[in-house]
Amino acid sequence: MSPRVGVVIVNLNSSDLLTRSLLAVASGTFKPTRIFVFDNGSQDGFREKIQACLDGNAVLTERVEVSPLKTNIGFAAANNRAIAMCDTEFVALLNPDAFPQPDWLEQLLAAAERHPEVAAFGSRQMIDGRPGIVDGTGDVYHVSGLSWRAGHGRPLRDEDLVEREIFSPCAAAALYRRSALLEVGGFDEDFFCYFEDVDLGFRLRLAGYKCLYVPDAVVDHVGSASSGGRRSDFAVYHGHRNLVWCFVKNMPNPLFSALLIAHFIQSIFMTLVFAARGQGPTFFRAKWHAGKKIAQFWKKRQAIQRGRRASWPAIWQALDKSLWRS
Numbered sequence: 001m002s003p004r005v006g007v008v009i010v011n012l013n014s015s016d017l018l019t020r021s022l023l024a025v026a027s028g029t030f031k032p033t034r035i036f037v038f039d040n041g042s043q044d045g046f047r048e049k050i051q052a053c054l055d056g057n058a059v060l061t062e063r064v065e066v067s068p069l070k071t072n073i074g075f076a077a078a079n080n081r082a083i084a085m086c087d088t089e090f091v092a093l094l095n096p097d098a099f100p101q102p103d104w105l106e107q108l109l110a111a112a113e114r115h116p117e118v119a120a121f122g123s124r125q126m127i128d129g130r131p132g133i134v135d136g137t138g139d140v141y142h143v144s145g146l147s148w149r150a151g152h153g154r155p156l157r158d159e160d161l162v163e164r165e166i167f168s169p170c171a172a173a174a175l176y177r178r179s180a181l182l183e184v185g186g187f188d189e190d191f192f193c194y195f196e197d198v199d200l201g202f203r204l205r206l207a208g209y210k211c212l213y214v215p216d217a218v219v220d221h222v223g224s225a226s227s228g229g230r231r232s233d234f235a236v237y238h239g240h241r242n243l244v245w246c247f248v249k250n251m252p253n254p255l256f257s258a259l260l261i262a263h264f265i266q267s268i269f270m271t272l273v274f275a276a277r278g279q280g281p282t283f284f285r286a287k288w289h290a291g292k293k294i295a296q297f298w299k300k301r302q303a304i305q306r307g308r309r310a311s312w313p314a315i316w317q318a319l320d321k322s323l324w325r326s
Contacts, residue, residue: 003109004088005175007032010078011096012040017222018096019053025094026059030106032092035064036082040072076187076196079171083186086178095172097222099128107217108175111163119180119209120201121217122169124160125149128220132156135221138166138213139198142320143259144266145247147198166213167318168201173219180209188245188300190293194235195242202250205318208309233282236274240283244290249301252312 007025011018018037025035039046047068054060065085069078083091090112092105100123108121125135136149137160149170151160169175174197184203187196201211223230247256247263267287274283 003090003112004033005030005090005092005105005109006034006036006082006086006088006178007092007094007105008036008038008079008082008086009094009096010038010040010075010082011042011046012072013042013044013046014096015042015044015046015049018046019049021094021096021099022050022053022060022064023057024099024101025105026057027102028100028105029103030109031059032063032105033088034086035060036085037064037066038078038082039066039068040074040078041069074189074192075171076191076193077189080186080189083178083181089178090175091178091181092175093171093173094219095221097128098125098173098219099221100173101218101220104173104217104219105175108214111212111214111217112175112177115210115212117210118212119177119204120169120211121175122166122211122213123173123217123219124213124215125170125173125219125221126156127153128222134160135223136170136172137215138164138211139168139170139201140320141167141198141202141318142266142322144262145243145251145259146266147195147243147246161215163215164213165318166211167205167320168198168211169213171197171200172221172223173217175217180204180207183207188249190296191242191245192238194238195246199242199246199250202246203304205315206250206252206304206308206310231277231279233279236279236282237286239286240270241286241290244287245293245297248294248297249304252305252308252310252315255312255316 111121122138127133127135132155134151134156137151140150141147184207188199274280
């Protein structure tokens, strides 16, 4: 029997890209059981555009369930709502600006069958419109608390075509076992957006699960289409606020104490970087707001660490320890 899988797409003012993404899913070699589209209050003609897309495609008409929200509740909260509605064994997350190759979902599910011990599967993301240039081959988590997509912006290499364990998948195009998502509580909705997928991957790892990069599961990805780009004030604020919370919540002792100085050094270095870019006030605001909620996230930390099944040496092994971003 074929596995049941639900595809979840959270949209915000990216309706033209969304229709392209939906059509790519519909033309895939493996058809998902259900497709959930949550729209976070778009103002770009979302209702008309998605209805026109559905009316012209029998696969989408049969499988898509649209949930238009009045306001933007965030990427994390919208995904949690969709995951709660999903009744399938697997949940595939796909950004509206990510366009899967025909066998994308088939390749992810084949990897899940080969690796029953793995809870999350990442795709090979290529930059849309730039043939041969990598967008990401899985998320890297550094000992300082920084995170990035491996290989972003460089030409495809032979090593990118090899299946391997990764710290966490980028949620722009990833497959999860729904039972594992529910076990760790899904996305942290306080994050709103940015870094929420790294935080989720960290908690899955703490719970004893593994994450796998699947090189044959390919998507073309625009990236940050609804947030003004990776260097926008919106992205800088949420990314650098949330990375503090992720580190505080998840880094197990004794690593937390040992790596705290690396976290502070990283923050000082990034202060200089963003000041040079003219985004110093945005960066300081992110850190200030992160600090104001440290007590709340310390309580979350206590609950997470009490339930931790992975040993701290196993977490240490999964961290990137390079002196410079690779």
